[in-house]
Amino acid sequence: MNTIIKKLTGMDALTEQVVAMDLLNSAKSGIRNYAMAITESGTPEIKATLIRHLEESLDMHEIILNYVMEKGWYQAWDRDKQTELNLQNIETVINLPTL
Structure with missing residues (x-):
């Protein structure tokens, strides 16, 4: 996706959020x-x-x-905010927008 389109649609931040949350879910699965x-x-x-790998x-x-918590994308201890x-x-x- 074009950088300008990403910024106009808000997808630049959303894409980063999606990748970070996917990484978090993958880490949980690995654990x-x-x-x-x-x-x-x-x-x-x-x-x-x-055990070493688990740690x-x-x-x-x-x-x-x-x-993700610093970015405000995940509120693990506040169900209402999440x-x-x-x-x-x-x-x-x-x-x-649909393309």
Whole structure:
């Protein structure tokens, strides 16, 4: 999409928000998968490796979470504000011009 069109439609910020939130969801999924894999690991060495990866994933999740919260895109501890943000995003998408 053309940079001018992105700015006119508000898609430049929305695109960044979508990518960041997708990254946050992927981090959560990775954490869940590592935790499950740890419970199924067959050797202490594999378990230790998975635990190290889990800890790194938790650190990355925290970085991403702080970023999206600082930007105001995610209000993890305020359900009403998060609902309002979701509704605003829905309204933005609904009102995007069709090309």
